[in-house]
Amino acid sequence: MSSLKxxxxxxxxxxxxxxxxxxxxxxITGLGTALFLTIHIIDTSWVYFAPNAYQFxxxxxxxxxxxxxxxxxxxxxxxxxxxxxxxxxxxxxxPKFWQIKKTRSSxxxxxxxxxxxxxPAAGIMIYNILHHNxxxxxx
Amino acid sequence: MEIKLKVxxxxxxxxxxxxxxxxxxxxxxxxxxxxxxxxxxxxxDPSLAYRRSCAHGVCGSDAMRINGRNALACKVLVxxxxxxxxxxxxxxxxxxxxxxxxxxxxFFEHFKxxxxxxxxxxxLPSDGKERLQSPEQRERFDDTTKCILCAAxxxxxxxxxxxxxxxxxxxxxxxxxxxxxxxDRAAAERLQILNDQMGVWRCRTVFNCTEACPRDIQVTxxxxxxxxxxxxxxxx
Ligand code: FES
Numbered sequence: 001m002s003s004l005k006x007x008x009x010x011x012x013x014x015x016x017x018x019x020x021x022x023x024x025x026x027x028i029t030g031l032g033t034a035l036f037l038t039i040h041i042i043d044t045s046w047v048y049f050a051p052n053a054y055q056f057x058x059x060x061x062x063x064x065x066x067x068x069x070x071x072x073x074x075x076x077x078x079x080x081x082x083x084x085x086x087x088x089x090x091x092x093x094x095p096k097f098w099q100i101k102k103t104r105s106s107x108x109x110x111x112x113x114x115x116x117x118x119x120p121a122a123g124i125m126i127y128n129i130l131h132h133n134x135x136x137x138x139x
Numbered sequence: 140m141e142i143k144l145k146v147x148x149x150x151x152x153x154x155x156x157x158x159x160x161x162x163x164x165x166x167x168x169x170x171x172x173x174x175x176x177x178x179x180x181x182x183x184d185p186s187l188a189y190r191r192s193c194a195h196g197v198c199g200s201d202a203m204r205i206n207g208r209n210a211l212a213c214k215v216l217v218x219x220x221x222x223x224x225x226x227x228x229x230x231x232x233x234x235x236x237x238x239x240x241x242x243x244x245x246f247f248e249h250f251k252x253x254x255x256x257x258x259x260x261x262x263l264p265s266d267g268k269e270r271l272q273s274p275e276q277r278e279r280f281d282d283t284t285k286c287i288l289c290a291a292x293x294x295x296x297x298x299x300x301x302x303x304x305x306x307x308x309x310x311x312x313x314x315x316x317x318x319x320x321x322x323d324r325a326a327a328e329r330l331q332i333l334n335d336q337m338g339v340w341r342c343r344t345v346f347n348c349t350e351a352c353p354r355d356i357q358v359t360x361x362x363x364x365x366x367x368x369x370x371x372x373x374x375x
Contacts, residue, residue: 003300003301006231006232010297015208017350090363091366092367098344099349099357
């Protein structure tokens with residue numbers, strides 16, 4: 001088996017505990033954020049290099065589909081950040097926290113904190129989409 | 140109870156592709172997965188190949204993926220799986236030689252690479268006897284003395300799946316055992332070996348290793364200890 005195939009079958013098929021899924025989510029949110037940043041750097045550069053294309057990009061950002069994508073982007077940034085802090089704290093400062101019970105509960109906490117931060121932000125973003133794109137709430 | 144057992148089968152150079160064989164069988168809930176495999180060999184298919192020796196969780200030969208999770212077949216009871224369907228596959232990331240048997244050579248090469256043996260060339264104490272150690276000093280590395288080299292940890296690690304060059308959790312655990320031994324004198328060399336992209340820094344703290352260890356070793360913690368020692372230059 002090639003290592004890519006092994007890796008992907010392990011990612012998807014291994015029945016790990018919280019740590020495994022938290023790692024997968026960390027990867028996905030990290031890749032998602034990096035992809036968005038790359039695109040965003042390119043389209044921002046168009047201000048200078050291709051002003052027409054820039055206007056097009058901005059219109060695209062205002063579309064409903066992109067708006068929904070941005071809601072997930074915010075989740076990605078928040079989860080990646082909070083989980084990163086958890087790992088950095090355990091790994092660099094307090095290795096003794098790497099125990100089964102603490103790891104399981106801390107991954108759950110990480111998700112909870114992420115949701116607490118994300119839900120209000122998502123609410124505001126959904127409101128804005130409905131307001132600007134669908135004329136609701138007097139928009 | 141009746142179970143449906145699915146076992147990964149592969150016999151290289153025989154034109155046959157990797158596939159799964161299914162057996163419907165009657166077993167006791169208190170049977171271990173190893174007993175179930177023995178029953179297959181006795182009753183239906185003596186060609187089924189896997190490693191086992193002690194059958195009591197000591198030798199570390201029978202690590203395999205049982206319902207998607209690494210474990211020793213001799214330590215998992217059927218009733219604890221909570222299902223009648225049992226899937227048994229070889230551990231992941233090492234080449235399958237036959238059925239449930241994988242090539243352990245790369246695993247043992249990594250083990251050897253950290254010099255997993257006692258090094259101290261200083262003269263013996265004046266009484267010519269033992270190099271003494273306090274109970275606290277012994278306690279510091281007690282956890283990592285428990286490793287039986289079954290490879291359940293290393294082959295549960297996504298970093299190892301992605302790159303066979305990664306030294307892997309088991310080798311780091313065995314390095315830890317000597318790095319923190321107050322009598323040993325080669326800690327600096329071992330830390331240097333592990334201070335590498337393919338050493339401790341490839342650990343992504345996924346924690347599958349600790350969950351998989353049949354000896355309950357705090358594997359991720361041991362790896363973090365080593366990372367900290369490399370970063371700070373101090374053994375705490
Ligand atoms: S057969 Fe020895 S550990 Fe399972």
